[in-house]
Amino acid sequence: MKEIIIGRIGAVYGIHGWVKIRSFTVPVENVLDYSPWELRLPNGKRHTEVAVAEGRKYRNGCLARFASHPDRDAALELVGADIAIMRDRLPPVGEEEYYWEDLIGCRIVTRNGVDLGCVKRLMETGANDVLVVAGERERLVPFVFGDVILAVDLAGRMIRVDWDAEF
Numbered sequence: 406m407k408e409i410i411i412g413r414i415g416a417v418y419g420i421h422g423w424v425k426i427r428s429f430t431v432p433v434e435n436v437l438d439y440s441p442w443e444l445r446l447p448n449g450k451r452h453t454e455v456a457v458a459e460g461r462k463y464r465n466g467c468l469a470r471f472a473s474h475p476d477r478d479a480a481l482e483l484v485g486a487d488i489a490i491m492r493d494r495l496p497p498v499g500e501e502e503y504y505w506e507d508l509i510g511c512r513i514v515t516r517n518g519v520d521l522g523c524v525k526r527l528m529e530t531g532a533n534d535v536l537v538v539a540g541e542r543e544r545l546v547p548f549v550f551g552d553v554i555l556a557v558d559l560a561g562r563m564i565r566v567d568w569d570a571e572f
Contacts, residue, residue: 408443409495409506412436412488418468422480426460426467426488434462437469439490447485455483501550503557505534512563513538513546516555519570521546536564544572 415425428436440457453473460469474480498504505527513521513536522540527548529535534548546568547553556565 407492408489409492409504410445410487410489411439411442412467414444414469414483414486414488415466416484417477417480418463420477421470422475422477423468423470424480424483425463426469428466433465434460434467436488437461437467439494443489444483444486445489446483452483452486501557503559507559508536508548508557508564510562511557511559513540513544513568514563514565515570516565516567517570521566521568521570524564544568 411430412426412428415427417423418425426436428434430436430439437457437460440460441454442457443454444452446452455471455473457469458472460467471480471483474483492506495504508524509526511524513524515521520540521544522538524536525539525543526537527534528537528545536546536548538544538546546566553566553568554564555567558564
């Protein structure tokens with residue numbers, strides 16, 4: 406089963422082992438629901454599984470504390486770690502809903518059959534998500550069903566779009 410990154414540990418917060426969490430989930434506090442976490446430390450080493458002892462929403466992210474890292478000094482070793490879980494722990498998505506992870510790497514093809522490239526990443530803009538497509542040049546394609554997105558074929562790794570290849 407595939408492991409996916411659902412957040413990243415930022416700076417320590419206070420003296421009691423709290424750390425700031427940059428969540429990649431929507432809403433941001435959902436990251437706390439997936440404890441225990443497997444941490445990928447910045448130096449490439451895997452860390453043992455950690456369980457969130459306490460957590461809460463904080464500004465644009467979350468705060469978390471782990472029983473295994475009870476003070477600031479212990480928590481410092483976790484700064485910069487990616488938070489990973491096994492993919493099968495995520496809930497199924499609804500119709501015309503997708504995890505960003507699944508869209509990355511898909512080919513983008515216009516209704517006229519023009520290949521625009523592959524989805525390199527996605528951006529959240531507030532109004533709608535945007536596909537960043539790497540091809541002959543980088544393109545930004547709004548992820549809006551009906552208007553722009555015509556079909557998503559995850560098995561075939563292709564997204565069909567109504568988009569001007571010159572734009």
